Amino acid sequence: MSTHTVFVVDDESSVRKSLERLLRAAGYHVESFASADEFLRGEPEERIGCLVLDVKMPDLDGLELQQVLAEADRCLPIVFITGHGDIPTSVRAMKAGAVDFLAKPFDADDLLAAIERALEAAGNQASKRAERAEIERRLAALTPREQEVLRHVITGQLNKQIAADLGTSEKTIKVHRGRAMRKMQVQSVAELVRLCEKVGIHGP
Template sequence: MPDIQPLVFIVDDDVSVRESLELLILQEGWQPETFGTADDFLKRPPPVVPSCLILDVSLPGISGLDLQGRIAKERLEMPIIFITGHGDIPMSVRAMKAGAVEFLTKPFTNEALVTAVKQSLERSRTALSEQEVLRELRGNYSSLSPRERDVMALVVAGLLNKQVGAELGITEITVKAHRGRVMQKMNAASLADLVKIATKLGLRLPTA
């Protein structure tokens, strides 16, 4: 996504902090969006471009740490950088364990924040790319017939065509035909590829 301008969200109840960070983000060539509360931020639909969140720990209403808990599992493509004026070790440990990229205590240098944003946006690009691959795989899998899904499950579990046929009550020739269509629809060049695809899809497979 080289031509898409990344978004950097800033959530801080201090307007002077928001304005200074907004200027810094603009100077780096990124697109800032600022919010005074977590509630305001949550009303904004998730973006479909590389993004990250610069988040103050202490906010009115929903705190920064609570906001992290709400979005961390749903928005893996949006890394979080915490900023705070009065952080402590337990607070920073909690934030980092929950997946924060950085925990910066005010006053911090522009260089430290810019470095953290660069790392976050790179992580976001990777996550979005992986999500796109997964969407494509799910689409391919949905195109399989029920029988083709049965064959795929048994094949990746390690059964030979003859064994698959015995398991499903069909001939080995029919298994080969289904298997060929599965490989084509799933864009798998080999059995190893098909196993990797099944793993990415999180399919629950029978034991050989």
């Protein structure tokens, strides 16, 4: 079992308590909150995990929290649970990226399966994010001129063409290109292109 954290947000204490028990018994690390506000306040660090979220709560409800998190680009897959599920609400939740939408009372197996999927998604997202961060870090090491050259390189231009575009000598471009390739830790232009796609860097 992973050591990822499952966050439970439900205003109903008995439900919260039972879920904590169940999830701990299933081997998860669980943190629970009585309201969306409490969750937002109590979760400063960005840990990898998923959210088991009640739809209807006083003040900020589940769907609203989902929106807040999305806006904050917080990567936290959500499993919704609800005492009275209606179709419009579930559709809205799923469209906004929820992993699952479970009506209370739900079977533990269903919940745990959903959580597994959510954590898997969370793991994927986390590794992607880590990869992206590494690329960004490498990119950050490039000088502005090297970055400029890099954008031209990934479009498949030859050194001569780049030199013409940038109004400099072919030789200079070759030096910048070599440094950029080294700093980006790639051996081939194809590899560089893949990395740049991952962080959304396109040609000029």
